[in-house]
Structures are given as C-alpha cells and as structure tokens.
Amino acid sequence: MKNHVRVLIWGFGAMGSGMAEMLLDKKGVEIIGVCDIHPERAGRSMFDILGRSAGGHGDVTVNGNIDELLTPGCAEVALLATDSFTAKALPKILKLVENGLNVISTAEEMAYPRAQAPDLADAIDTAARKHGVSVLGTGINPGLIMDVLVTLLTGACRSVTAIEAKRINSLSPFGPAVMEEQGVGLSPEAFTEGVKEGGVAGHVGFSESVRMIADGIGWELDGPVEQTQNAIVSRVARKTPFIEIGPGQVAGCDQRGIGRVDGEAKIRMVHPQQIEPESEGTETGDFITITGTPNITMTIRPEIPGGIGTIAMCVNMIPQVINASPGLKTMLDLPIPRAVMGDMRDRIEVTS
C-alpha cells in the first residue's frame, strides 16, 4: 500500500480551513501540519477550530511558526492560502520549495505570475527546478471561470475573433474583509476615492486571466489590461449577516477589463460583484461568449460559488501538481482539474 499523500496547510482562514475540511473527507491523504499566525488559531487543535472530531486522523496543533513545522520533505505538497499578491507570497513559496515541497497557492496573482511579475515568476521557476518540485497558483477565479474554462472552450474553435467572460456573483456569503476590498457600504464618493487610493482593491486577477487566455491561444497583448471599477449603487436596502446598507450606498463593485490585440478589444472581462444581487433583480451566473468559428455561448447559472470553488480547485489539483515535472506551472500546463472522489494515492504517478 502506498503511503498517504501528506499535506501541509499554511494559512487557516476561510480558504485554508475549508481545504482541511475537504481533505478530511478524502481517502489516501493526511494533513501533517497547519501554520497560522492568527492569535485566535495558533496553538489550538485543528479539529477544535473546525468544530469536528478527529475521527481516525491524528491531531494537528496549529503552529504560528512555520520554521517549527517545516522539515525537508515533511509533506508532498503545501497549500498556501495566505496572500493575494505574488510579491507577498514569494518568500513563503521559496521557503516551502527549498524544503522540497510542491506548492499550490491561492494568491490570485500566482494564477499567472508572468502577467505582472515575470522576474518573480523566474525566481520561483528556478528554485522549483533546483529542488525538483512544482508550484501552481489556482482557484475559482482566476484559475477556472474567466480563464481556464474560456481557453478550453476555444479548443472547439477553428478560429477566434473575440472573447467575453462575465461573472455576475453575490458577495453575500463573505465577511468584513471582502466588504472592505469591494467597497460595500461606502458612499459613491468614498468608493471613488477608495478606488483611487487603493483601499477598494476590487477583484484581483484580470491581468492574470487575460494574459492566460492570450498566451493560451496565441494572441499578443498590446499592453497591460485596461481596468475600470465602478460602484454598484443600491436603490434599495440590502442586508447580509455581515453588513446592512441603505439606498444610495454602494452594494458592490462592477469591475471590467479589456485586453487589446492589434488595437482591438479582443478579450473583455465583466465582473460585477455585489451583496444581495437578487434584491434588484440581478440574476447571478458565469457567462462566456466566444466569437469565432463556431460562436460559443456558455452559461452557468447560478455562478459557481467563489469560496467553495477555490477550496475545491486547490485540493483537486494536488495530484496534478505532485505529478508535474519540476518548475513553475500554470493551469495551461497541467492536465484538466477534476474532483477527487476515490483514493488520492491512485492518482499519484509512480516515477521509476
């Protein structure tokens, strides 16, 4: 019998703890360590935090100090759920790689780090090759909806002239951090100011998604992705477990992006995110329109939810990342994602 696939989780917020929950229900895999610096989590039992019994799994105490957890080859793969930006994730990725761990990162920019940080991408690639491991950034978006799924559908096309990816989703399940990032609850003026000052970050990932599509199908972008962020101002009162807004306040952020090729807007991204979209009749969903031969019009209704989707993508890609040749990988390089419903060990290729 093969050994269990050993997983280290770094970052035990909503994403990291969700991955732990998912892994605990899978066969052939075990969580060998959890790192999280948050004072409410460090030092506590993982099962205590998750509110579930250990079952057959050994107890894992969340450790705030990665250096106490990390020994060479202590796990086959690390799930890194701590950052959105490549630059911030970089030292953590390198530390994991240097200890011989394959890495899957939730950092949105890591979905295609060549888009905005080619030097850092090179550094990661070099380190990963040196240590014989692979590194992947993935998630629901970037990682699937507005890039991988789009690119995959172009595979049925003789030619493509334009692409639009639209994701209309609800922010209602999310907590205070996301409300702040998206400017929910602000006045329209404060939203505009927040966008200017950077406090309203909006969605991170258009640069990565657009570049992934362009590189994937062989279009050369004229320059960086052009992005706009506009307030979705509510006409009605809206309420979630975390926030309550009145008419005239900002319910969310309508973010758009354009990738130009030879001066033409070839790739369009449309991503309005808001709390309680149905309160003004907005139907949520994921929509892909490919103009080409043939035209393709795809709809997923409602949208694939962001949180669970990102958790699933990261866990489900574990076998592909372990099996990959060394280096920095993207979703374009690896076999297609898929649910892991059997024993995870059956997916691991034995290298001779």
Place this chain on the structure above:
Amino acid sequence: MKNHVRVLIWGFGAMGSGMAEMLLDKKGVEIIGVCDIHPERAGRSMFDILGRSAGGHGDVTVNGNIDELLTPGCAEVALLATDSFTAKALPKILKLVENGLNVISTAEEMAYPRAQAPDLADAIDTAARKHGVSVLGTGINPGLIMDVLVTLLTGACRSVTAIEAKRINSLSPFGPAVMEEQGVGLSPEAFTEGVKEGGVAGHVGFSESVRMIADGIGWELDGPVEQTQNAIVSRVARKTPFIEIGPGQVAGCDQRGIGRVDGEAKIRMVHPQQIEPESEGTETGDFITITGTPNITMTIRPEIPGGIGTIAMCVNMIPQVINASPGLKTMLDLPIPRAVMGDMRDRIEVTS
C-alpha cells in the same frame, strides 16, 4: 527559425478535408501528405478537392496508398480520420507509430480505448512508447462536451454525487452516411429492427465518455454502460439538403446511457439527435448538471456543432500531442485544449 510542424492527413472526407482547410489558415504548419482511397479523391490535388488556391503552400496530391506516402519521420503528426472503432483504426495507428509519427485519431472509441478495448489500448501504448511517440483520440463528442467538459467542471466541486450530460443537437448538416447510422427516414419498426441488427448504430462514444468521467474523478463502474436507442418519430414533415421525411417517420435517434456505481445511476448521458429539431420546438444545446457541493448547471446554446468542433479539437491538440511523453494518451492526460491563433511552432516545446 524553427521548421514548420509537418502534418500528414489520412482520410480526406468531411473531417480530414476540414482539418486541411483549418491547417491551411494557420501559421507555422504544413500539410506534407494526404492519403485517401476514395476513387473520387485519390490522384487529385488537395487544393482542387478543397476548391481553393494553393497560396504559398506546395501542392499535395492525394495518394490512395499510404505506403507510398509514409517514410520514417516524414511528419511530426498524423491526423487519422478514417474510422469510428479502435479495432479498425488499430493497424493504421500502428503503421503511423512505427514510422515515428505522433497520431491524433477521430475514431470515437479511441477517445478512451481502455473502455472497450483494453488489449488494443495496451498494444498501442507499447508501440508508441517503443517508437517515442504519442497517440490521442479526440473530437467534440467523445472528446469534449460529454466528458472532458464535465470532468473539468467537477474540479470546482468538493464532492460529486451524480452527473448528467445532455447533448441535444441537429443532424441537418450531415449527409447520407449519418442519416443511415441514425436511422433517419426509417419507419419506427424498421428503426427498431435496425437497432437490433446493428444497421442503426447511433452515437458511438457513451462507453468512452462515461468511463473517462468515472476514471477521471475516481468512481469505479459496476459494469458496462447501459444504453438505449429510441426512435424520435416526427409529427411533421421535415426536410434537409440530404433527406426529406414525413409525419410518422423517424427524424432521429434518442440515445441514452447510464453508468452505475455501487448500484446507483451516477452518470447519465442523454443524446437525442435529429434533423430539423426546431420544427417541433426542440431547442438544441449542450447541458451539464453536476449534483454535488456545489451543484453546477451549465448550458451551451445552441450546441457546439459536431463537425467543425471535431475538426478544431483534432487540429488544436496537435501541439499537446507532439509535446507529450511517449505512449497512448487521453484528454485526461494532456494540458487543456485551446485554439491555435498564433504560430503553431511557438507551442512546440524544445526538448534538450
């Protein structure tokens, strides 16, 4: 400058000639030979058959004898568009492999030959490894809609309990051979007889699609896929360029399949194909329903057309097949399909 990617096309019917058309519009690739035994095509110029001028491309005379065309390493890849069944494609695949060509086959059973012909799959795998090439079967269905796309979407799921893939499409663009395979124009009685005797073959690919999904996500099927074929009896007159039917005659074939896991119908395939579906208000499309966490409901409307889709999938997978490690591959093993809009040479990895 790298050399052009050299392609041999074997079979110059609707699929093979469509691939030639597509390739002639691409950069960095050239057609070095075409084999077709049909007396209307053998001996003629490829451009003459296609009804287009050669442009910058050298002329290619269709040859009825593969042995006159094939020399070791004469092309990087062969597109084999001659058969539906693995057993019939096998000797052709082996001949190509033995001459050092990577192979992409349109044979439906070749999309997942382990499903129905594991011994032949082994033979292909052994030969491909021996000669350092790879072999892939692909197309729109099997190859994308009812298997690869389904499997990919499960990647966003924490768990999956049931899957339904439904493809409702029009047979109107197809010619006499497809009409015969699908029983179009028969009386309901003759249709039933044809299904029994094998004259009405229906769609080939359910066994392959279901097994691909099951193996992909890690479900073990109880046994072979259970299949039914029922006549779609028209209530109205329907007409295409190739056939005309009256009320009471068969407009197409409603084919269904079930893959059971632990006694449960976990994977359902629904594939009614008919001429002029809109004449009785049937809306065509591709529909995927995944029951799980989360549920996913995907629609592509209208359906991705079968002919152009298969042509595109085969051509677009050329780089992945050339880059693959030696052996028999499936769409589960290779990086995602994508349109080739740039120079195909840029997609070919240089092995050192």
